[in-house]
């Protein structure tokens with residue numbers, strides 16, 4: 001199955017700009033094994049992110065549901081942080097994570113100023129690491145060490 005461009009999604013799957021609804025976002029994070037978030041936290045993603053995209057699946061006779069997503073928090077100039085990379089376990093290992101990541105990177109390269117290099121970061125949980133390595137990411141350590149505030 002080739003998922004290198006957006007026209008080649010398999011039957012029933014569609015790629016959209018934007019973000020899943022709040023309940024769908026919370027469900028998708030939970031189903032993917034990511035930490036739970038509150039309703040208020042989820043509400044901020046559509047207003048506070050720079051760009052996002054998600055994939056829906058139309059199972060015959062059922063409601064169309066988001067099965068994968070990714071988003072970017074950024075200033076649009078040079079600093080871009082990739083977050084919420086998640087694909088529902090029933091739809092993993094079909095190339096959707098790669099497709100979403102490529103769509104995010106494409107958007108950064110298309111929209112960020114041409115006279116400078118974008119600085120693109122993410123925190124890589126174990127399931128995503130190979131995907132990130134394959135798409136041009138390297139460990140930031142030892143030169144830079146990622147840190148998260150955990151009082």
Ligand SMILES: CC(C)(COP(=O)(O)OP(=O)(O)OC[C@H]1O[C@@H](n2cnc3c(N)ncnc32)[C@H](O)[C@@H]1OP(=O)(O)O)[C@@H](O)C(=O)NCCC(=O)NCCS
Pocket residue numbers: 001032033034084085086087088091092093094095096097098099123124125126127128130131
């Ligand atoms: C990380 C994650 C988003 C990847 O999503 P995905 O849709 O499974 O990603 P892909 O299918 O593009 O790639 C995953 C693997 O499937 C393989 N693959 C891609 N298309 C395939 C196909 N048609 N058949 C079989 N395998 C395939 C890829 O080569 C890759 O293999 P590798 O890991 O051995 O290199 C997903 O595993 C996930 O949501 N995990 C839980 C949440 C999480 O940890 N997110 C990361 C936070 S940093």
